[in-house]
Amino acid sequence: MVLVVFTALVAGCASTGDERVSDSRYTMDQDTGPDRHFDVSTVVEPEPRYEPPTSAGNQSPYEVWGETYEVMDSAQGYEATGMASWYGRKFHGHKTSNGETYDMFELTAAHRSLPLPTFLRVTNLNNDRSTIVRVNDRGPFHGDRLIDLSYAAARVLGFQGQGTARVRVEAVATSPGGRDSVADADADADADADADADAEGKSEGLFVQVGAFGSLSAATQLRDQLFLVADSRVHLVEAAIQDGTVHRVWVGPFENRSEAEQEKSVIERNNLGQPIIISRPLDAAG
Structure with a gap:
């Protein structure tokens, strides 16, 4: 059966000036970011886990624009390096290829050939920022682009203003009952910590994650800068992946979200990135 995918036909044209024939189901001809302020600190990384392929969006082969x-x-x-683009407001609220509703404020992505859904770690090779996304859509149908990211993912990775960025993508948690070899070790560490918490009564706390880097020197530089402005402890948290280590910089923990928000604001005022608030076991920072 051939599936003609309309959900992401113009995926990848956001902020790049590309023009596509608008499908009548969309009310906008050109894609843009949100029309209101978006607080990136509210973004929550999806937890990598195995999900069976959905009945929709996985028909193979399928055809788009004659291809x-x-x-x-x-x-x-799965691992690949290539160009990422993003898509936003034009598609917000419309169905993705696997039947879900696209939310540009969540960490999702579109890919031409990966099973839906798939979890990926995406790293912006221009600044070493990294995040987890859940692939639930098809696209981008540009020969020079590898993946299309939600607006939120582009914000976290720091390229929403440029429209495209060179990225590395790695599959995460693709095996039933287990984790893929390139899975971010944070997921395993969190699972272990949760088990310990259940056994020993340990609780979770709020942290401000300021950055995630493949480069230790970049993470160390950010950590040292935060020492000068942060009111709470600064942590360098390492997680092993297949081809190296991801270095995350956290500040905290905080007893409540108000305190975490205040620290986040201080970090933003000092132009030290786009911090997000996360919840992790208190001993996860070491």
Whole structure:
């Protein structure tokens, strides 16, 4: 059966000046970001886990604009480097290829051939920022682009103003009952910490994550800068991946969200990135 995908036909044209014929189901001809302030600190990374392929969006082969595409049987071991774009307001509230509703404020993505859904770690190679996204859509149908990210993901990775960025993508948690070899070790560490918390009565706390880097020197530089402005402890948290280590910089923990928000504001005023508030076991920071 051939599936003609309309959900992400213009995925990847956001902020790049590309023009596409508008489908009648969309009320906007050109894609843009949100028309209101978006607090990126409210973004929550999806937790990587195995999800069986959905009945919708995984038909293979399928055809778009006269081109035929094959859907991979599995994302196991998938890694690639290429150009990422983002899509936003034009598609917000419309159905994705697997039947979900696209929310540009969530960390999601579109890919031409990965099974839906798939969790990916995406790293912006221009600044080493990294995040987890959940692939639930098809696209981008540009030959020079690898993946189309939600507006929120582009904000976290720091390229919403440029429209595109060179990224590395790695599949996460693609095996039933287990984790893919490139899975971010944070997920495993969190699971272990949760088990310990259940056994020993430990609780979670709020942290401000200021950055995630492949480069230790970049993470160390940010940590040292935060020492000068942060009112709480600064942590450098390392997680192993297949081809190296992800270095996250956290500040905290905080007893309540109000305190975390205040610290986040201080960090933003000092132009030290786009921090987000996360909840983690209190001993996760070491």
